[in-house]
Amino acid sequence: MDQVRIGIIGLGNIGSGHAGCIIREEITGCRLAAVCDSNPECLQLAGANFGEAVRIFGDVEALLAAGVVDAVIVATTHYSHPELAIRCLRSGLHLLVEKPAGVFTRQVREMNEVAAGSGKVFGIMYNRRTNPVYQKLRDLIRRGELGQLRRTNWYRP
Numbered sequence: 001m002d003q004v005r006i007g008i009i010g011l012g013n014i015g016s017g018h019a020g021c022i023i024r025e026e027i028t029g030c031r032l033a034a035v036c037d038s039n040p041e042c043l044q045l046a047g048a049n050f051g052e053a054v055r056i057f058g059d060v061e062a063l064l065a066a067g068v069v070d071a072v073i074v075a076t077t078h079y080s081h082p083e084l085a086i087r088c089l090r091s092g093l094h095l096l097v098e099k100p101a102g103v104f105t106r107q108v109r110e111m112n113e114v115a116a117g118s119g120k121v122f123g124i125m126y127n128r129r130t131n132p133v134y135q136k137l138r139d140l141i142r143r144g145e146l147g148q149l150r151r152t153n154w155y156r157p
């Protein structure tokens, strides 16, 4: 296989970021083959920006049935990650799923089990863990320098 054909499910902030990296050829060995989003506005933008070589789908099942991708990036909102990941793996696709792995432990365990038995490449986008800011904060917490944590807040609701 010369180039891995990548499909992206979820073309919001981060999904369109991933798409841009691939389209600009910042990543070698792959090409953007398909995108999928349930929001028609995202698909309109994709149609205007990505050219005819990128297939556009409004529905995940249609993307999976089309057989036009080897690997998928799931970049939808949190709750849908495990369910979509499992559908992609069961369709025989390699998979990178955005963080968080999911919201409910049971669903994440099921996703991990399906991935382990799939024989496919499976990754979760834990890129934040390489960010020195987060590494420093983790270090401060682990060493007890900030005292006992009582509450943490993230900027998203």
Ligand SMILES: NC(=O)c1ccc[n+]([C@@H]2O[C@H](COP(=O)([O-])OP(=O)(O)OC[C@H]3O[C@@H](n4cnc5c(N)ncnc54)[C@H](O)[C@@H]3O)[C@@H](O)[C@H]2O)c1
Pocket: 009, 010, 011, 012, 013, 014, 015, 036, 037, 038, 039, 042, 058, 060, 075, 076, 077, 078, 080, 098, 099, 100, 125, 126, 127, 128
């Ligand atoms: N790794 C990172 O650094 C990083 C950065 C930002 C966001 N994220 C993660 O990426 C995920 C998406 O974040 P975002 O900011 O891009 O959100 P967003 O709301 O901007 O985009 C999500 C997109 O997914 C689409 N979508 C949702 N369910 C769908 C489905 N079933 N089928 C097809 N399309 C569907 C929505 O229409 C939307 O366009 C979040 O889980 C977030 O935590 C990771």
